[in-house]
Amino acid sequence: MPLPSSDELARLLRFRDAGHGFDEFGFHPPTLGKSLKVVRHLYERYFRVQSHGAHHIPREGGGVIAANHSGTLPLDGVMLVLDVLANTDPRRLARPVFDLFVPRLPFVGTFFARCGGVSGTRGNFRRLLEAGELVSVFPEGVPGVAKTFWHRYQLQGWRVGHVELAIRHRVPVIPAAIIGAEEQWPLLARFDSFKLFGAPYLPIPATPFPLPVRYRIHYGEPIPFHEEHPPEASDDPAIVAAGAARVKAAVAALISNGLREREGIF
Amino acid sequence: MRAVLVTGSTTPIGAALIRSLLEAPEVERVLAVGIELDPGTDLPLGNAGLTYHRVDLTRERHVRRLIFGPVREAGVDAVVHTALHRSAHDQGKAVHRLNVEATRSLLHLCERHPTVRRFIYRSFAEVYRHDHEHPSLIGEGEPLELRPDVPQRVRDRVEADLTVCTRMGMSPLQICVLRVAEILAPQSGSQLWDWLASPVCLRPLGFDPMVNLISADDAARAVVLALRTDAQGVFNVPGRDTLPLSKVVELWHRLDVPAPGPLLRPLYWIRRLAIGTDFRYRLNEGRLHTSDLLDGARAREVLGYEPLRSIDWPSNGTGGS
Numbered sequence: 001m002p003l004p005s006s007d008e009l010a011r012l013l014r015f016r017d018a019g020h021g022f023d024e025f026g027f028h029p030p031t032l033g034k035s036l037k038v039v040r041h042l043y044e045r046y047f048r049v050q051s052h053g054a055h056h057i058p059r060e061g062g063g064v065i066a067a068n069h070s071g072t073l074p075l076d077g078v079m080l081v082l083d084v085l086a087n088t089d090p091r092r093l094a095r096p097v098f099d100l101f102v103p104r105l106p107f108v109g110t111f112f113a114r115c116g117g118v119s120g121t122r123g124n125f126r127r128l129l130e131a132g133e134l135v136s137v138f139p140e141g142v143p144g145v146a147k148t149f150w151h152r153y154q155l156q157g158w159r160v161g162h163v164e165l166a167i168r169h170r171v172p173v174i175p176a177a178i179i180g181a182e183e184q185w186p187l188l189a190r191f192d193s194f195k196l197f198g199a200p201y202l203p204i205p206a207t208p209f210p211l212p213v214r215y216r217i218h219y220g221e222p223i224p225f226h227e228e229h230p231p232e233a234s235d236d237p238a239i240v241a242a243g244a245a246r247v248k249a250a251v252a253a254l255i256s257n258g259l260r261e262r263e264g265i266f
Numbered sequence: 267m268r269a270v271l272v273t274g275s276t277t278p279i280g281a282a283l284i285r286s287l288l289e290a291p292e293v294e295r296v297l298a299v300g301i302e303l304d305p306g307t308d309l310p311l312g313n314a315g316l317t318y319h320r321v322d323l324t325r326e327r328h329v330r331r332l333i334f335g336p337v338r339e340a341g342v343d344a345v346v347h348t349a350l351h352r353s354a355h356d357q358g359k360a361v362h363r364l365n366v367e368a369t370r371s372l373l374h375l376c377e378r379h380p381t382v383r384r385f386i387y388r389s390f391a392e393v394y395r396h397d398h399e400h401p402s403l404i405g406e407g408e409p410l411e412l413r414p415d416v417p418q419r420v421r422d423r424v425e426a427d428l429t430v431c432t433r434m435g436m437s438p439l440q441i442c443v444l445r446v447a448e449i450l451a452p453q454s455g456s457q458l459w460d461w462l463a464s465p466v467c468l469r470p471l472g473f474d475p476m477v478n479l480i481s482a483d484d485a486a487r488a489v490v491l492a493l494r495t496d497a498q499g500v501f502n503v504p505g506r507d508t509l510p511l512s513k514v515v516e517l518w519h520r521l522d523v524p525a526p527g528p529l530l531r532p533l534y535w536i537r538r539l540a541i542g543t544d545f546r547y548r549l550n551e552g553r554l555h556t557s558d559l560l561d562g563a564r565a566r567e568v569l570g571y572e573p574l575r576s577i578d579w580p581s582n583g584t585g586g587s
Contacts (some may be wrong), residue, residue, distance in 0.1 A: 018508035019576070024559055025402050026476045026510060103398045103556065106472020106527075113557070114478075123401025123408075173517075 003040050009033040010171045012091040016131065025124065026113035032093075035115055036082075042075070043082045047180065047213050052258075053219035054087035057094075062129040063222070064162050065094050065136040066247050067178050068155060068255060069144030072203045075096075076145075076181035076208060080136055081116070083217045094136040095128055101199060122161065129169035135200035136176075137162045144198045146190055149206070152182035153216065153255050157246055163225060163243035168234035172222035173247055177254035179213040185263050213265050218254045223247060269295040269342040270493065271325060271382075272370070274349035278451040279388065281308035282486035287492050288313050290490060295340050295441040299323070301330065301351070306512060317332040323349055324360065331484055333375045337382070344493050345376050350423070351456035353544055357418045365422035370429050377437050385437075386492050387430040388485075389445045390423050391478075391502075391560055395584035396552025402476070403561040405444070406500045417549055418482040434498055442492045446503040447480040447560050454482075458514070460545040468516045468533055474512045478503025481575045488544040491569040499568075503561035506573035511554065516580045527555075 004012050009029050018024045029185075043049050057063070067080055077096045084094040096112070097120040105107035105208070118124045128135050138144055143156040166173050188205040194202035225243050233239045274280040275298035285513050287293045288310065296479050297460070298309055298318045303312065316338075337345075347369060351361045355434050365475060369387065376382045394404050395411040434441045450459050462468060480503065488503040517524040520581055525533065534547035552558075565571040 017496060019506060020509035022476065022513075024476065024508055026474075026557060090336045100399045106470075110472065119398065119402065121401045121402060123405065127401070127403055127561075161314055194517055 001038060002089055003043065003082060005033075009036065009196055011242050013047035013093050014090075022158075024119050027116045028096075028114045031111075031114035035111075037077055039082065043079060043086070046070055047075075047079060047184075047215040047216060049079055049083055049113070049215040050096075050116075051083050051087050051217050052058070053218075054083070056085060056174055056219040056221055057088055057092065058134065058172065058222065059088070059090065059092075060132070061133045062132045062169060063174055064129075064141045064166050064171060065134065065135065065174045065176050066162055066251065067176035068141055068153070069140040070147055070152065070178070070182040070184075071145060071210070072185040072187045072205050073210070074138075074145055076178045076191075076215075077136065077138065077183070079215050080178060080217060082237040083235050084134070084136070092134050094134045094207055097135050097137045099142055103216075105199065122165070125161070125167065128170055130164060139247070144237060146187065146201055146203070147182075149183075150187070153259065155255075158244055158248040160244035164234045164245060166227050167225045167240070167243070168231050170226040170231065171228065174222045175220040175247055175250035175254060177211065177218045177220075177251055177256040178215065179218065179255065179259050179262060180265070183211065184213045185210040196201050198262065205262075211266075214262075216258055216262060218258045220250050220254050221233035223250065236260075267299065268293065269340045269344075271297045271337055271342045271345045273299045273345075273347045274310060274388075274454070275318070276302050276305050277348060277352075277365045278308075278454045278482040279446070279485045279489075280348050280432045281426075282482040283348070283489050284309060286483075286486045286490050288315055292494075295339060295342075298334060312326055312367045318562065323372065324363040326371050329368070330375060331370055331473065333372075333379055333382075338380065340459060341381050343381055344386065345372070345382055346373055346386045346489055346493070348364055349452065350426075352453065355544060355546065356492045363417065363424055366429060369426045373430060373433060377433075377439055383440060384442070384493065385430070385439045386442045386444065386489055387427070388489065389427040389430075389443050389500075391445055391447050391558070392420055393424045393427050393445060394558060396556045396558055400558070402557045402561050404501055404502065405561045406528040406564055412413070417546065418485055418521060419549060426490060426532065428490040428510050429561050431500060440496055440498050441494075443500045444463075444488055444492060444503050444565075445500065445560065446485050446488065447478045449482050449485055450479045451482055457545055457550050461550070462515070462518045463543060463545075464520070464521055464537070464541075466521045466523055468523050469511055469515075470526045470527040470530060472529075473508045473555045475553060475555060476508060476559055477511055477514060477553065478504050478559045479507040479514070479577050480573065481577045483575050487574070488565065488569065488571045491571050495569060499564075501569060501571075501572065503565055504560040504562040504573060506576045519580060530554075
C-alpha cells in the first residue's frame, strides 16, 4: 500500500484538534504532510523499506509498538512511523515517543512535535494510550541509537515502562524488529562529554551520510499483557520486568529471523 | 449560595465573575471588593444585588471590619478570592502582603465566620514548574515552582496557593483552589498580554511551545461551577485556545521574530528600559521554550467544567482581549 499524499493525510488520520489545527502535543498534520513529501523518498527509494507482518498492527484502539533502536540518528523511528502509515487501513500514525532531551533541542524538538512525536514522559504516554492512540517506543533508548557498529543487533538495556503502561491502560504490545538500520550509519566513536542543548553525546559516524541499506521491518504477534493481567498488576515490578523481558525476547527473535532471511545488506 | 464576596472585583476575571453571579438564579447578593475608589464601568453597579466595598486587603483591620460587618449582615456563604498584585516588576513586602498575607488573613477570618462555608481561591498556571521532563499536559500533582531563585511574583503565587491548600481538610470551610490558565487581557497581570503589546515579538529561535489561554468568561464560569458544588481540592482550569506561540503572535497581528536564546535577555532588558513594559523575560523564559498546558480532566469530571469560549482574537492590528 503506498504512503498517503500530504493532502490525504489530515483526512485519513484520526486527529484530535485542540482548536487551532494543532493537537495538545503540538501535532500539526499539514507539517507532517509537507515532511512526507521529502521523507517518502527516503522510505520508498533510498532505504526501500520492506514490511512484514503489518497485519499484527491493531486497526483501532491503543497499542504500543516496541522495536530495536540504532543508526546514529533515529532514522529508524521515522521509517517505522512511515511503514505503519503505509501499511495500515484505516491509516494509523504510530506516535513516536522520544527521549526527554529531544524537546530541549532547538528546531528538532518543535519539528518532531509538529510531525506527531511526543516527549517520553509517563504523563504523555498515558494520555496517548487513554486516547486510543498507537505509539511507537524504543525501549533501548539512547544506548540503542548510540551503539557502535560492533554492537549491531545486540539489544542494549531494555526499559520496562511501556509494559507497565500497556497493562495499566489495557493495550497490547506489538514487538517489531528493524533490520538494516543497524548498518545504515556505522558509528566509529562518540563524545559523551559533548552535551549541547542536553544532547547525550556527539556522534562520529564512519561515513558522511547514511548508507542506502535496505530496511526490513518485521512486526510480531501482539503480546496481550492486558488480557493476562489486571490493571493493578502494573504496580508489580516483577510482573512488569518479566513482561519487558518477554518483549525483548520477542524483538530479539524477530531480529534473528530477519537477519537469517535477508540476502544482503543492500 | 445566597450571597458571595468577590475580591479583585475590578480585574477582568473579577468583573466577569460578578456578571455571571448576578445572572445566577441562586445568588441574591454579591459583595464586590476592590482597592479602587472608582471601580470603573466594568461592574454593573446599578444592579440592586451588587454592592461595592473599597477595602485595602493588606490592612487586616479593614478586612476584619468587612468580614464581620457587611459580610455577616449579608449572610455571605461563599468567598471568592482573586485579588493579587498585577505588576511583575513591583517587589517587596507590600506586594507580599497582598499576595500572601492577605490571602492567609482572609482565609483565617472566614474560618471563624458564622455564615461563610465555602472559600474559592483563584490560583495560576504559573505555579507549576516549567521543565522539559514534565508531561506536556500538567496535572494537579505535578511539581510546583519551588526553586529558590524564582522571582517574587511566582514565589508569592506558589506560597499563597500552598497556604490555602494546607488548610484543606483542617478548616471548617470547604476549600477549592482553581489554577486558572492565562487570561490574555489588560489589568489581569498577563505577561503574554504585555509581550504582545509590542509590534515585534521576539521569541527563542528554534522553539515554538504550545500555550493555553482562557477567556475571562470561561474562568468566571469555572468559579461559578465550583461554587455550585461541595467539591474540595485543587483543579486545573484550562481555556479553549491551545496553540503554538508563533500562532498567537500571528493571530495578534504582530511580527514574530525568532532570535537566538542568549540574546533575548539583554534585548528584553533594553526594551523594558526603552518603553517601560511589564514583561520580564526571566519570568517567561521557561514557557517560551517549553509546552506546558493545564490538564483539565479533574475539573471536567468533578466540576463539570469544559472550556467553551475562545478568547477574542483581534480582527486587525489593534490588539484585543
